[in-house]
Amino acid sequence: MTKAQLYEELNYVNHSREKRLYYANLVLSQPELLEPLLEILFDVDDKISCRAAWVFEFMCGENLEAIIPHLDTFTNNVSSVHLDPAVRPMAKICEYLTTAYYGKSDSKIKQHLSESHKEKIIEACFDWMINDEKIAPKAYSMNSLYLLGTEYDWIHPELAMILERDFQMQSSGFKARARHILKKIKKVSS
Structure with missing residues (x-):
């Protein structure tokens, strides 16, 4: 799945636990999606970044150690997130x-x-x-x-x-x- 395809998929993420969990597990099963997910998440002025944040949170809740290769990216950018839902x-x-x-x-x-x-x-x-x-x-x-x-x-x-x-x-x-x-x-x- 490309970054553009992932971006489109994030349109289907909503507040429901099942949708967030579905996409969190999708990313966990395809670790190569983690980098594009973070790129979308840290495009902080785009409303879709909030949906990426929801998926990323659920992914970390399921398997926190999956964040390890991306700790630099996460910590370097976390302060830039400003939209309430993210x-x-x-x-x-x-x-x-x-x-x-x-x-x-x-x-x-x-x-x-x-x-x-x-x-x-x-x-x-x-x-x-x-x-x-x-x-x-x-x-x-x-x-x-x-x-x-x-x-x-x-x-x-x-x-x-x-x-x-x-x-x-x-x-x-x-x-x-x-x-x-x-x-x-x-x-x-x-």
Whole structure:
């Protein structure tokens, strides 16, 4: 399948779990589609990029290690994604990566997620926390930043400051997640 054919196929992706999963499995079964999928995803002003993001998120949810050869591309471009429907899956993938990296179970992500990759994830997550994003990207970012803060000691104070500053102006979903993360930060720092 060519990039143009994949682009056309993405027109059939919708919010349904089955469509996203179908195309995620298609890409997993044909790894050569991953590069064109990312090219479409990171054409950030094209509305189809959102559909590519949905497929990529589901693909990472099914097999996170498939991202390994493309970590540079992902981390170098993740901050450029700005359309709302594409930002949420990007934040979710960052959470997948940090959870795998800092988790107890063995993962190839631990060997392949470099210092540079983590720095770019930190930058993207802080941008999502500070910018006017919906609750989901902020929630995923909080979790990613909390985990990254177990390695980088400057992150927890910055994250706590943002959470406390924005607390009153945010939704109940944000407040619930923020309370949970702030409690974990206080526990780690005491």
